[in-house]
């Protein structure tokens with residue numbers, strides 16, 4: 001089969017590889033749509049601690065089952081399915097604590113940018129779903145990032161009437177946070193991003209105010225919107241230390257700030273201790289997803305609470321994954337669907 005292989009930062013190859021063989025409990029899926037993701041872009045640009053090249057690449061996908069291994073009873077050949085990119089062990093310390101996203105033995109699956117992908121038994125057992133009626137393959141493939149966003153949304157504890165700021169939020173992750181904040185009853189959702197094209201899309205999806213920091217001061221705008229208090233909730237989705245700092249600075253006393261974006265390893269920021277103590281600021285990090293948020297994300301997609309269509313604004317064949325990643329890097333596309 002044809003597949004895209006990650007060979008290190010800045011290096012992808014489109015080539016022939018062996019068709020995966022499956023064992024008991026596993027399924028083989030013919031990929032119908034695979035999506036580019038911020039993680040793919042970061043990995044392509046600067047490498048990733050989980051990626052040991054050469055290795056299969058891509059992790060958000062949906063498709064049709066073409067083969068099922070021994071012992072698989074929940075799924076059959078011909079079924080349209082979507083799978084998350086990982087599954088926790090459910091037996092380690094963190095899994096027992098209900099924090100499966102921090103599992104010490106999490107199993108990842110890569111290789112969505114290919115004609116076929118093998119899904120390991122543990123993922124088949126916990127994180128594969130039949131695609132609900134009415135959902136396209138590419139919308140269904142948003143399951144994994146939306147499961148992460150769902151975890152972040154829960155951490156944000158948004159109340160009806162809140163002013164929610166999404167900092168660095170014009171990308172697909174921020175736009176999913178935006179839709180969930182509206183669903184939670186936020187009265188104002190402010191999206192901050194450097195790219196005007198992304199801010200336009202945020203407006204189309206319901207942002208009540210957008211800010212491009214190159215032309216407007218975010219703190220001044222947020223203060224004006226909140227009688228000088230600051231935002232009730234701030235969600236950082238850029239993964240940039242400067243934006244983390246901005247996120248903290250935009251929060252009111254007693255606010256919750258969710259750090260959703262992972263920064264380059266080793267980076268640090270300083271905290272205003274007065275704001276944390278006297279201002280009772282809650283700062284939460286969130287990472288990845290749990291089987292529960294994967295299932296919840298499926299419902300959010302199938303019920304149309306999160307509209308995936310507007311986030312996917314280009315389609316390319318498998319040979320053009322590299323160009324697709326470059327388009328995302330330049331801000332020309334939110335997410336690109338790779339159609340093998």
Ligand SMILES: [Zn+2]
Pocket residue numbers: 037038039059060144145
């Ligand atoms: Zn992803």
Ligand SMILES: [Zn+2]
Pocket residue numbers: 088089090091092093094095100102103104105106
């Ligand atoms: Zn575990």
